[in-house]
Amino acid sequence: MNTETLKKEENKTAKTIRVSGAEAIIHCLLAEGVDLIYGYPGGAIMPVYDELYKFQDKLTHILTRHEQGATHAAQGYARVSGKVGVAMATSGPGATNLVTGLADAQIDSTPMVCITGQVPRHLLGSDAFQETDIVGISTPVTKWNYQITKASEIPEIMAKAFYIAKSGRPGPVLVDITKNAQFDELDFTYEKCTGVRSYKPVPKPDIKAIEAAADMINAAKKPYIVFGQGVILGEAETELKAFVEKSGIPAAWTILGLSAMDTDHPLNVGMVGMHGNYGPNVLTNECDVLIAIGMRFDDRVTGNLDTYAKQAKVIHFEIDPAEINKNVKADIAVLGNAKETLDLLLPLVNKNEHKAWRAEFDKKYQIEYDTVIKKDIQPTKEGLTMGEVIEQINIASGHKAVVVTDVGQHQMIACRYAKFKQSKSNITSGGLGTMGFALPAAIGAKMGAMEREVVAIIGDGGYQMTIQELGVIFQHNVPVKIVVLNNDHLGMVRQWQELFFESRYASTVMTNPDFVKIAEGYHIKSRRVTERSDLKDAVEEMIASKDPYFLEVRVEKEDNVFPMIPSGASVSDIRLK
Amino acid sequence: MEKQWYTISVYSENNVGLLNRISGIFLKRHINIESLNVSKSEIEHVSKFTIVIYSTEDWARKIVGQIEKQIEVIKAYYHTDEDTIYQESALFKIASDLLFDERQIQNIIKESNSQIVTVARDFFVLAKTGRRHEIDEMHDALEPYGIMQFVRSGRIAVTKATMPITSILEEFQNQ
Numbered sequence: 001m002n003t004e005t006l007k008k009e010e011n012k013t014a015k016t017i018r019v020s021g022a023e024a025i026i027h028c029l030l031a032e033g034v035d036l037i038y039g040y041p042g043g044a045i046m047p048v049y050d051e052l053y054k055f056q057d058k059l060t061h062i063l064t065r066h067e068q069g070a071t072h073a074a075q076g077y078a079r080v081s082g083k084v085g086v087a088m089a090t091s092g093p094g095a096t097n098l099v100t101g102l103a104d105a106q107i108d109s110t111p112m113v114c115i116t117g118q119v120p121r122h123l124l125g126s127d128a129f130q131e132t133d134i135v136g137i138s139t140p141v142t143k144w145n146y147q148i149t150k151a152s153e154i155p156e157i158m159a160k161a162f163y164i165a166k167s168g169r170p171g172p173v174l175v176d177i178t179k180n181a182q183f184d185e186l187d188f189t190y191e192k193c194t195g196v197r198s199y200k201p202v203p204k205p206d207i208k209a210i211e212a213a214a215d216m217i218n219a220a221k222k223p224y225i226v227f228g229q230g231v232i233l234g235e236a237e238t239e240l241k242a243f244v245e246k247s248g249i250p251a252a253w254t255i256l257g258l259s260a261m262d263t264d265h266p267l268n269v270g271m272v273g274m275h276g277n278y279g280p281n282v283l284t285n286e287c288d289v290l291i292a293i294g295m296r297f298d299d300r301v302t303g304n305l306d307t308y309a310k311q312a313k314v315i316h317f318e319i320d321p322a323e324i325n326k327n328v329k330a331d332i333a334v335l336g337n338a339k340e341t342l343d344l345l346l347p348l349v350n351k352n353e354h355k356a357w358r359a360e361f362d363k364k365y366q367i368e369y370d371t372v373i374k375k376d377i378q379p380t381k382e383g384l385t386m387g388e389v390i391e392q393i394n395i396a397s398g399h400k401a402v403v404v405t406d407v408g409q410h411q412m413i414a415c416r417y418a419k420f421k422q423s424k425s426n427i428t429s430g431g432l433g434t435m436g437f438a439l440p441a442a443i444g445a446k447m448g449a450m451e452r453e454v455v456a457i458i459g460d461g462g463y464q465m466t467i468q469e470l471g472v473i474f475q476h477n478v479p480v481k482i483v484v485l486n487n488d489h490l491g492m493v494r495q496w497q498e499l500f501f502e503s504r505y506a507s508t509v510m511t512n513p514d515f516v517k518i519a520e521g522y523h524i525k526s527r528r529v530t531e532r533s534d535l536k537d538a539v540e541e542m543i544a545s546k547d548p549y550f551l552e553v554r555v556e557k558e559d560n561v562f563p564m565i566p567s568g569a570s571v572s573d574i575r576l577k
Numbered sequence: 578m579e580k581q582w583y584t585i586s587v588y589s590e591n592n593v594g595l596l597n598r599i600s601g602i603f604l605k606r607h608i609n610i611e612s613l614n615v616s617k618s619e620i621e622h623v624s625k626f627t628i629v630i631y632s633t634e635d636w637a638r639k640i641v642g643q644i645e646k647q648i649e650v651i652k653a654y655y656h657t658d659e660d661t662i663y664q665e666s667a668l669f670k671i672a673s674d675l676l677f678d679e680r681q682i683q684n685i686i687k688e689s690n691s692q693i694v695t696v697a698r699d700f701f702v703l704a705k706t707g708r709r710h711e712i713d714e715m716h717d718a719l720e721p722y723g724i725m726q727f728v729r730s731g732r733i734a735v736t737k738a739t740m741p742i743t744s745i746l747e748e749f750q751n752q
Contacts, residue, residue: 135594140601144648145594164648197746198590198651322642 016189021151022047022182025115026055028158031190034086036077036447038062038070040097042090043130045117047182062447062476065468067094069440071101072466075110076444079427080402080452082235084111084165085444091117092130095176096137100434102172103141107431108256109233111170113161120180121149134176143171151184155191163193168201169320170233203321205336205344213315213332214348216289222357223249224287224312226272226280226301229256229430230294230319230338237261237423239342240293246346248353250361252280254295256430259420263399269361273301274565275412278372279364281563281571284309286360293317294338297327298431307570317341371576372562377417383556384532386413386485392539393455393483394419401453401543402427402445406438406462409491412561414457425452436465442480443472453481453543460486460512467518473548474522481542482524482550484515487557495560519550526550578633582611583655584663584734585641587626588618588742590649599626599650602643608632612665614731620742623651629732652745656736663734667712668694669703669719670726676701679722689715700725 019027025048029037039061041049052061064070067089074085089098095116105112119128135147144164146157154177161173217223231240237260244251244261250269251261261268270277272284281303284290290312295301302308305327316323316330317338324333334341376387390413393401399419405411405428420426427445429437442456463484473480494508519526525547529538535553542549563574589595596615603610611629618625630637637655644653673696675682686693691705705715712729 136597139594139597140605147594196648199648320646322639322646324642326639326642 016187018185019188020047020051020182021154021177021184021186022051024151024154024186024188025158025177025182026051026059027188028155028190029086030055030058031192032084032158032162034059034084036060036062037086037088038064038073038444039088040064040067040070040090040094042092042094042117044091044119044179045088045094045115045182047179048088048115048117048177061088062443062472064440065471066466067097068100068436069466069469069472071098071105071112071114072434072437072440073444073447073469073472074112075101075105075437076404076427076441077448078110078112078444079441080424080445081448082424083448084113084162086113086115088115089117090130091119091134092132094130095132095134098174099137099141100432102138102174104429104432104434104437105172106141106143108429109170109229110172111165112172113165114172114174116174116176117182118147118176118178121178122180124149124178134174138174141172142174145174145176147176147178148181149178151181151186154181154186155188159191159193160196164196164199168199202319202337203335205334205341207344209332209334210341210344211348213334214345216313216315216332217247217249217291218350220289222287223247223289223291223354224283225249225251225291225293226254226284226295227251227257227260227293228254228295229260230317231257231260232423234294234319234338236294236338236342239339239346241265243342243346243349246351247349248351248358249291250354250358252277254298254301254430255415255428256426257295258415258418259425260423262421263419264421267358270365271416272571273298274303275416275561275563277365277416278368278563278574278576279361281565281574282364283360285311285570285572287312289313289315291315291317292328293342294319296323299327302327303565303569303571303573307572368563368576376413381556383559384529384535384553385559386410386555387417388532389483389485389535389539389553389555390414390417390457392535393457393543396539396543397453397455401425401455402449404428404438404442404445404454404456406458407433407435408459408462409487409495409559409561410457410459410485412492435462438462439466439482440469440472442482443469443478446478446480455481455483457483457485459491460484460488460510460515461490463515470519470522470524474524477547479546479548481545482519482548483542484550484552485555486512486515486552487555487559488512489557491559492561494558498558498560500566515552516550524548524550526552528552528554530554578635580631580633582658583630583632583634583637584658584661584732585626585628585630585637585644585653585655586734586736586740587628587644587653588620588651588740589624589626589647590651591622591624592649595647595649596626598647599628599644602640603630606636606640608636608640612731614733616733618742620746623742623746627732627734652740652742654736654740656734660738661734661736663708663732664706665709665712665730665732666704666706667716667727667729669705669715669724670700671703671719672723672725673697673699673701675722682719682722685715685718689718691715
């Protein structure tokens with residue numbers, strides 16, 4: 001035997017066993033270290049559920065109340081733990097209900113494996129009951145997908161699925177398994193996948209590019225870092241901090257980069273993008289070297305590309321070659337995992353402080369504080385603001401909570417004002433903007449980090465998109481804290497209508513149910529706050545609770561989120577009011 | 578940026594869903610695939626897609642980046658017409674009596690360098706391989722006499738420069 005064959009033999013499980021395809025799937029999951037999955041049973045996936053019943057001491061299955069909830073829970077679990085989230089559903093509608101979660105995981109690079117049942121092979125293409133071409137449907141929203149029609153394919157495909165989901169730039173993988181392949185037997189051995197010849201997950205860093213980047217950084221007068229989720233996915237938080245501290249370069253983050261660096265770090269200057277901070281946006285157009293790390297220049301970050309950082313040289317640290325020059329042209333591209341490339345960069349950069357340049361950020365912050373922030377977090381008007389609720393949560397949780405947000409005004413406010421000490425603490429739907437994400441994602445986040453406080457902050461609109469997942473929180477007593485910031489509107493759309501559609505509030509006003517009673521219906525401890533005087537106590541009670549807790553805060557109905565870069569405008573034209 | 582013809586060559590594993598994935602990348606950007614050909618390549622078990630688009634270089638480059646990202650794609654390239662040797666094939670089905678009644682038909686066959694593939698009682702079939710404009714010229718010449726059926730293949734192309742696919746695959750084997 002040559003060494004390669006020997007190595008392969010070692011990777012194999014101890015012995016070959018004769019099992020059904022359904023049981024093989026369980027063994028694959030266990031071999032991948034999975035102990036928790038989310039899903040919903042149905043006809044075409046029943047053989048696997050039958051095995052889940054037998055293996056319930058080793059593998060916990062959480063029944064979400066909708067398949068979409070299963071995907072978001074798996075995402076929340078993956079984002080907080082760094083592990084692959086797993087969701088399972090039956091064929092047809094079960095499978096199609098996964099699509100939103102797949103798309104969300106695809107655009108936010110979340111490692112997830114979805115397993116769907118499919119009609120038996122002999123019925124494929126016959127419009128059988130609950131047959132749908134989920135491989136065709138999910139192709140544009142998956143990193144990879146595959147339909148298994150023979151039991152013998154299961155070990156290899158499952159191993160490949162986990163490898164592809166987690167490696168390189170992570171993403172969702174869907175494996176569709178026909179019912180006959182679940183019933184049929186195979187000789188099962190498992191070998192973890194260590195490579196696919198047509199797939200290079202992590203480009204090898206080019207030392208020359210890193211040297212060129214260091215030279216450019218060392219020569220810069222006004223260098224500026226914008227980091228994204230690539231830092232978190234690459235577990236490069238320490239390397240980022242070391243680079244920032246040595247070089248003295250102010251660093252801002254994209255919404256998905258939030259929590260990769262302590263929000264109170266003196267060099268952390270805040271958030272870029274449409275509702276980001278004033279300085280980080282305006283000074284993008286004044287820096288001389290823009291250092292992008294693990295981010296993809298999304299349109300919500302850049303505003304109008306024709307007026308974005310045109311004066312600056314751009315250095316782009318990125319794992320995915322397809323992102324280079326996609327939106328913003330890079331003068332130097334440094335391909336590779338951020339952990340590796342930043343580590344190589346560190347010894348080459350000079351120690352610096354950039355005092356005058358950093359003072360620019362302080363000045364801009366003061367302007368923003370005086371015009372926006374103070375009113376948001378220490379309001380003097382009668383109505384409650386979203387910002388002061390976030391501030392109370394910061395205080396009560398000591399900046400240690402995992403904050404899970406939905407989509408809209410509350411999300412922007414939470415990302416602007418939430419404080420973090422620890423990475424992987426900001427879980428939100430960034431790229432896709434999926435309303436309904438937060439409640440199930442918070443369940444997954446809590447289960448992925450039971451020792452941590454998990455606070456879901458949700459608007460009254462998004463809350464009602466996946467509200468049925470309260471059933472999971474009740475049934476399994478998942479101690480998440482749910483805060484609904486209720487303004488009786490679809491707030492962000494209403495804001496746009498006010499600013500750009502002459503206040504024609506088309507379908508953004510909502511008559512809401514009694515959310516406290518709904519939570520009570522699920523036997524979840526709950527409280528409603530309508531007065532400022534009650535807020536501090538309620539938030540403290542919520543954080544202190546050992547059980548799940550629901551808090552509704554009635555906030556001002558027509559508050560707007562500022563600063564704001566109007567759609568298609570330049571980052572320089574950010575509005576403070 | 579100026580638009581021109583680009584030939585995109587994709588080397589990939591032979592996988593049933595891949596065509597769908599690749600065509601989706603063009604669809605998403607509203608770029609029309611002018612021609613598409615899938616065949617085996619010079620490497621065993623490696624397929625080759627040859628796709629022709631009319632676009633700017635910037636788009637061609639971005640599309641190739643997105644294609645290369647797909648798990649089963651080993652490598653993708655884009656080339657201009659000047660970088661490649663390329664051909665298309667066409668078949669013309671013509672009524673047999675024309676071959677005898679119309680003297681000009683024989684001249685067209687000779688001048689176009691086409692081949693007679695088959696002759697039956699009612700029809701004969703001409704095959705022509707060449708550049709698009711040569712096939713178009715032959716089509717125009719035959720059209721007045723009546724073409725019973727016409728079909729043209731997608732472009733097939735090889736590059737003037739070497740494509741280092743083999744070394745990419747070897748690198749993987751040695752890992």
